[in-house]
Each structure stands twice: as structure tokens, then as C-alpha cells.
Amino acid sequence: MSLFNELKRRGLIAQTTHEDEIKEMLDNQQVTFYIGFDPTADSLHVGHFLQLIVMAHMQRAGHNPIALIGGGTAMVGDPSGRTDMRSMMTTDTIQHNGDCFKSQLSSLVQFGEGKAIMVNNADWLLKLNYIDFLRDVGVNFSVNRMLTAECFKSRLEKGLSFIEFNYMLMQSYDFLVLHKEYGCSMQLGGDDQWSNILGGIDLVRRVCAKQVFGMTFTLLTTSEGKKMGKTAKGALWLDPEKTTPFEFYQYFRNVEDVDVIKCLKLLTFIPIEEIEKIEKNLPQLNINDVKERMAYEVTKLVHGETSADTALKTARDLFNGGNSENMASTEITSDDFTDGTVGVIDLLIKTKLAPSKGEARRLIEQGGVLVNSEKVVTIAKALSSDDFKDGHVVIQKGKKAFHKVILM
Numbered sequence: 001m002s003l004f005n006e007l008k009r010r011g012l013i014a015q016t017t018h019e020d021e022i023k024e025m026l027d028n029q030q031v032t033f034y035i036g037f038d039p040t041a042d043s044l045h046v047g048h049f050l051q052l053i054v055m056a057h058m059q060r061a062g063h064n065p066i067a068l069i070g071g072g073t074a075m076v077g078d079p080s081g082r083t084d085m086r087s088m089m090t091t092d093t094i095q096h097n098g099d100c101f102k103s104q105l106s107s108l109v110q111f112g113e114g115k116a117i118m119v120n121n122a123d124w125l126l127k128l129n130y131i132d133f134l135r136d137v138g139v140n141f142s143v144n145r146m147l148t149a150e151c152f153k154s155r156l157e158k159g160l161s162f163i164e165f166n167y168m169l170m171q172s173y174d175f176l177v178l179h180k181e182y183g184c185s186m187q188l189g190g191d192d193q194w195s196n197i198l199g200g201i202d203l204v205r206r207v208c209a210k211q212v213f214g215m216t217f218t219l220l221t222t223s224e225g226k227k228m229g230k231t232a233k234g235a236l237w238l239d240p241e242k243t244t245p246f247e248f249y250q251y252f253r254n255v256e257d258v259d260v261i262k263c264l265k266l267l268t269f270i271p272i273e274e275i276e277k278i279e280k281n282l283p284q285l286n287i288n289d290v291k292e293r294m295a296y297e298v299t300k301l302v303h304g305e306t307s308a309d310t311a312l313k314t315a316r317d318l319f320n321g322g323n324s325e326n327m328a329s330t331e332i333t334s335d336d337f338t339d340g341t342v343g344v345i346d347l348l349i350k351t352k353l354a355p356s357k358g359e360a361r362r363l364i365e366q367g368g369v370l371v372n373s374e375k376v377v378t379i380a381k382a383l384s385s386d387d388f389k390d391g392h393v394v395i396q397k398g399k400k401a402f403h404k405v406i407l408m
Contacts, residue, residue, distance in 0.1 A: 002023070002027045003027060003057065003058070006057070006272060007054070007217075009272050010266060011218055012217045012218055013215060013218070014194075015191060015194055015215070016214070016215045017198070018213055021213065025185075025213070030064065031058075031063045031185060031186055032064040032066065032182055032185060032186075033063060033066065033184065033185070034065070034068050034174075034178050034187055034188070035051050035065070035066075035067065035188045035189060036068040036069075036070050036073070037051070038074045039074050039098040043237045043238055043239035044101060044237070044238045045229055045236055045237050046229035046251075047190070047219070047220055047227065047228075048238070049302065050190075050217065050218070050219075051188075051190065052105060052107075053301075054217050055067070055105075055188075056269075059115075065109055066116070066117055067101075068178070069101060069120045070120075070121055071122030071123075072120075072121040072123075072124070072125030073125065073171060094122070098120060102118060105118070107302060108301060121170075124173075124177050125173070136207075137203065140202070141203075146168060168196050171196045172196065173200075175197075175200030175204055175212065176203050179212055185213060186212065186214065187201070187214050188214075189217075193216060194216050197214035197216065200214070201213070218266065222256065223256065223258045223262075228255075228259075229251075240303055244328055245307035246310070246328060248299055249299040249308065249311035249315060250315060250401070251295075252291075253291055253295040254291075260287065260290055261275065261278070263298070264278070267298045267301075268298060268301070270297060296312050299312075328404070329403065330351045330404070331405075331406045332405060334385075341383060342382060343381070344360075344364065344369065344381040345357055345360040345364070345379060347383075348363065350405075353397045364378070364379050368398050369395065369397055370395070371387075371395055372394055392405060392406045392407065
């Protein structure tokens with residue numbers, strides 16, 4: 001099947017600069033393309049995972065990926081999708097975060113001789129002479145046109161710093177450098193990067209008199225338009241130390257029914273024909289079986305088959321009333337007790353099963369909290385050390401969220 005049609009059928013493509021030319025290139029040529037990752041944390045999150053999926057689709061079809069680590073641009077901060085300015089980062093932090101990305105990228109993208117390469121834009125951006133940059137690059141940009149870009153429009157009311165205003169120029173310059181050094185002819189990115197991608201394409205055209213291309217892909221959102229990957233603990237990280245494989249699995253196991261086909265198409269490599277067959281027959285299928293398979297496939301891609309198997313078994317054990325050793329856990333000590341007891345509300349907060357005491361009270365009042373399979377019927381419920389049989393208790397929120405609290 002045509003790669004372009006495959007990406008389109010999966011719903012991955014959002015916008016293209018030259019659809020017919022891009023389709024011909026992807027289906028009949030070997031294309032060198034790049035996707036940028038600003039190292040603003042020490043782990044990629046599930047939003048980045050969609051970019052890894054696209055890179056893998058492209059590489060499997062014979063194209064050459066460049067993973068660009070934004071060691072230079074991260075020192076400025078991308079205003080795209082932001083209502084406030086990103087915090088400044090030190091070079092050591094940026095280097096550490098960039099180093100953390102490669103192993104996560106390597107779970108789906110093959111690096112090495114004749115395969116994908118990783119570059120850091122700090123290698124050229126930090127060496128720039130400001131006056132030369134203004135004369136050679138800045139002269140090609142219209143301020144009036146830049147101000148119409150979505151990434152800037154959303155910031156104008158609160159104030160856009162001059163340092164952020166340079167971000168588009170820097171990302172555009174990345175495309176120019178990669179085109180000159182590696183023959184890169186296409187930039188890919190999330191749909192919030194559209195304005196920056198257009199800036200790079202225009203810069204290459206003006207400086208090199210060459211046509212290059214851009215394509216954005218769908219942002220990972222729910223059917224309500226909200227970004228996926230937000231949990232009570234924050235972002236859904238790819239690092240198993242920040243989000244355990246079980247927590248990762250449970251997030252996708254618990255997505256809304258209406259989003260399961262979308263996740264299968266965007267986040268797995270199950271053949272699109274098979275997914276479309278599932279979609280057609282969905283009313284006759286057990287939706288929980290479909291969600292279980294989707295969650296398993298995504299977890300396997302990120303954390304490997306062994307971790308996915310363990311997460312699946314843990315979830316099934318918990319659903320059947322078991323007490324799995326692999327569930328998410330939190331440790332407490334006697335310091336967490338007051339007058340010999342610890343309140344269930346306090347445990348809900350500590351385990352992040354509830355974001356606030358008000359929400360914890362609401363959950364209990366609505367009958368949505370169980371401790372060791374017994375419903376908590378009063379917001380004043382407290383546990384003593386005697387309740388921690390075998391050194392722990394299991395708190396359940398609703399039907400699907402389980403958390404082990406271990407008394408140390």
C-alpha cells in the first residue's frame with residue numbers, strides 16, 4: 001500500500017504543503033526528513049510517542065529519519081501552544097535531557113550506519129554570530145507575517161518576549177542547515193508546528209532556491225478535543241521510572257470507548273485493514289476486549305513485550321479481585337499517622353488517586369472508594385497500623401484504578 005495513503009487512512013496526516021508532490025516522493029523516492037524534539041524534560045511523553053510512530057512508519061517504508069535534539073532552541077523555548085513563557089534551562093540540564101531521549105527513540109527507530117541519525121542544533125546555533133544571523137537569516141522574515149502565526153497570536157495578549165520571537169527563525173535555520181548538510185527535504189511535526197515549518201520551507205527557498213516540503217500530523221486528543229496523556233500525576237511519560245508500565249497500560253485501557261479506534265489507528269502498527277474491520281464490527285464486539293488489546297499493543301511498543309504481559313496480567317488480576325504485586329504503589333511511614341491513624345482522604349491525596357481533599361470527599365460520598373475491597377462509607381474513615389495486613393492496603397477508586405499503600 002502507498003505510504004501516504006496508509007498515513008492518511010490512519011488519520012495521522014493533518015496538513016501538507018504540497019500534497020501531490022509529497023505523495024509522489026513518499027511512494028517513489030527515498031526521502032530524508034527530520035522531526036525536532038526540544039529536551040524540556042528528562043523523558044519523552046505520550047504526545048512525543050505519536051511522532052515516534054510517524055518516524056517508524058517512514059523508516060519502515062525506506063526513508064531516512066533525522067531526530068533533531070533542540071539543544072539550542074531549548075535555551076529559548078517554543079511559544080507554540082503556550083500561554084506563558086517557558087522557564088530557562090541550563091546547558092547541563094539540556095544535555096542530560098537530550099541524552100535521555102535516544103534510548104526511548106530507539107524503541108521504535110533504528111539508529112546506526114545507513115539508518116537514522118541524531119543531531120543537536122546546539123552544534124550550529126550556539127556558534128552563530130548575532131549580526132551575521134540577522135543579515136543572513138533575519139532579513140528573510142517579515143514581522144507582519146510572523147505576527148499572524150498561531151504560535152504568536154495566542155501570546156500577544158499576555159506578552160511575547162523578544163527571545164521567544166526568535167524561535168521561528170532558529171527552527172527555520174535548522175531546516176536550512178539540515179538541507180545543506182544532509183540533503184533533508186522534508187520537515188515533519190505536530191500540527192502546532194505548522195507556522196514554524198512554513199518558515200523553514202520559505203527560508204530554504206530564498207537562500208538555496210530549492211523547494212522543500214512540510215507535513216504535520218494529528219495531535220493526540222480525545223474525542224472532546226482535549227490532549228491525551230494528562231493524568232492525576234501529570235504527564236504520561238515514556239520513562240518507566242516516571243510512569244510505570246502498569247500505569248501506562250491502565251491509562252489506555254481506560255480511554256473512552258469512542259477513542260479506542262482512533263488510538264488503534266494512531267498508536268499501533270496493527271494493519272489498517274484489520275483495524276477498519278474491527279471498527280466496522282465494533283457494535284457486535286466486546287469493547288473491553290478491544291480496549292485491552294489496544295492498551296497492550298501501545299504498552300508493548302513503549303516498554304517491551306515482557307512489561308506489557310505483566311501489565312495485562314496485573315490488570316486482569318485486579319479486575320478479578322486479586323491483589324497483584326505489580327500494581328502502582330506508594331510507601332508511607334509512621335510519620336504519616338496522627339494519633340495512631342491515617343485518614344483515607346489523606347491516602348487518596350498521597351497516592352494521587354484524588355487531586356484534592358474536596359475531590360476525595362466527593363469520591364467517598366458517591367461510594368467510589370474501597371479499601372481492601374470494602375466500600376468506604378464515611379469521609380472520616382481512618383486506618384490504623386492493624387489494618388495494614390501483610391504490610392499494605394489496596395485502595396480502589398471506581399472500577400479500574402487500584403493502588404497499593406505500603407507501610408514501611
